[in-house]
Amino acid sequence: MGASLKDVAARAGVSVKTVSNVVNGYTYVAPHTREKVEKALAELEYRPNLSARNLRRGRTGVIALALPELDAPYFAELSRFVIDAAVERGWTVLIDQTDGLADREREVLQGIREQLIDGLIFSPIAVGREELAARTDNTPLVLLGERILDGPTHHVAIDNQRAAREVTEHLISLGHTRIGAIGAQDSPGANTARLRLAGYRQALRAAGLPYDERLVPPTGSYHRADGAALMRRLLDLDEPPQAVFCFNDLLALGALRTALSAGLRVPQDVAVAGFDDIEDGRYSTPTLTTISPDKARIARTAVELLDALIGGTGRGGRRADGPPEVREVEADYRLIVRESTVGAGGA
């Protein structure tokens, strides 16, 4: 173990407190003393022991980011922004990967890492309203990417239903009347799926189009493989859809692959739209029409909210104002129309 404050104090011939003062940048240290201390600090290569500091301060400067899968591009992109925002405010981020498993998510809520983390940013998949309400751990929590409930939990999300409606309306405006959807889910927690499906149905209804269950095959997960498999099913129907709205870009990229390798032209033979605006969709051929949530904004807002809840900065400072009133922040999004729905010459 490295040198402690005591060691440094002994070497510099001063008290522990003085060394602490220097280390923490307090004023009122005589220049001469400061110099001596800094010399000792350097010679001994002093590094503060964070465990001790945390124990004393009652906070760790660490927040946890719990999400389903780090390797799903949407979450990877989001994480990058969350970490950026957190680091900017002096926090260190610890990652918890739940794989969308209900048990793991429950563990996260009950605070496996409690006392190690000062706060938690959590993107739930499987867990629903009841479990959130049943939470006993009182580590500050901000929910991400979902409007789970109107309960007592702070969260930041886009309006999934409205966004889904807009995508569907876009497809309808293109003249399509037979529009499939990939991404419906049965599981109880699946809130995103439910909202996006609701938006899709809403748009159909408004346009006087029928809702055909065969065009909305359910899926267990949201990976490319699922999109590819379900697209195949849709194309095998007697009357395949003219357009397909996928509930995320991964599904859409899988669907795209299936359509293209079946020899279909996209969007001429079948149009495809996604959701999330991951970078892949900006470079696929054709490029992907999608909903683009303001990820940087979502991440920043979540961190700021959490920061306010914890009541200070990761560096140990204290906030004057109390916890914020706002508990539900709605983030912006944009519909981005690209080649997969409006063509472009190529492919």
Next chain:
Amino acid sequence: MGASLKDVAARAGVSVKTVSNVVNGYTYVAPHTREKVEKALAELEYRPNLSARNLRRGRTGVIALALPELDAPYFAELSRFVIDAAVERGWTVLIDQTDGLADREREVLQGIREQLIDGLIFSPIAVGREELAARTDNTPLVLLGERILDGPTHHVAIDNQRAAREVTEHLISLGHTRIGAIGAQDSPGANTARLRLAGYRQALRAAGLPYDERLVPPTGSYHRADGAALMRRLLDLDEPPQAVFCFNDLLALGALRTALSAGLRVPQDVAVAGFDDIEDGRYSTPTLTTISPDKARIARTAVELLDALIGGTGRGGRRADGPPEVREVEADYRLIVRESTVGAGGA
């Protein structure tokens, strides 16, 4: 702040030590006592304070994973495996995003989070041999994805040069004689780039093909946009290449996009190969020929190595055997031939 051992002890009418024994699952606690204590534990919803435990034990159960960008698919996929492997062994993982910046990487090496983490897995980009050697912090370290040097640093990597040679040989075997490369870098740290370029040149030389600098434009970073821009440059040459080896899949996907939207057929007009085998390349059209490093294996090996270096498990156990002799682990990889070099009918 929650209940402490002392609170529990008071409530159960026993000493702190006894509660500690129960919490830590020690033997030799009378059943009756244990019962009492467990009751108190439950009633008070006791959660151990990790800062205190860490301070006492001298370890935190936390390791850091430092990498350039969480949103680059290769690193996202790798992270997922590193976290999986770490959690399996009782470690919690904290993420450090360096953006490939030399300064940030240096900070990582000097141990910004020292005393908070028991070990570090680091995927360097900018930093080179000297800086690694100059490291003073002695937190156990395992390097990832690079064979930086034959110095004193443990690492796990694939043979980049050999893999690059194999890809190039594959392109040559297809009859191409004018083969470009995208991904060369000038910066001093850029070891991956150097190794992959060396492999490329080696293959050309072995086949008696000339090395043409115009076919190897340098790049600052490894994103899709860079691949797209450089591909445009290659296509604008008087004699554009018949095939292009991109030093990672992101560059390749960008290059693919440029080629396709220029109306070229891939691989008929120009073949494209990548490196990393990220999932995007398995669903792009055409699918991407690439080098597939065994990421799960790399991650697991790195965690095991680190675990051994630290000398115990994250749960606080102790290892009997000393640190391992092996310092350089070479991971497996495979060349995966897909449509972007050998066609397939589609596109």
Next chain:
DNA sequence: TTGAAAGCGCTAACAC
């Protein structure tokens, strides 16, 4: 089998 008490390294109230 259980208890008392020291001390991990640090911060902060208080004294000088």
Next chain:
DNA sequence: GTGTTAGCGCTTTCAA
């Protein structure tokens, strides 16, 4: 300006 000291919550000898 600087020093003394208590104690954060936990583990761990050492005694009982």
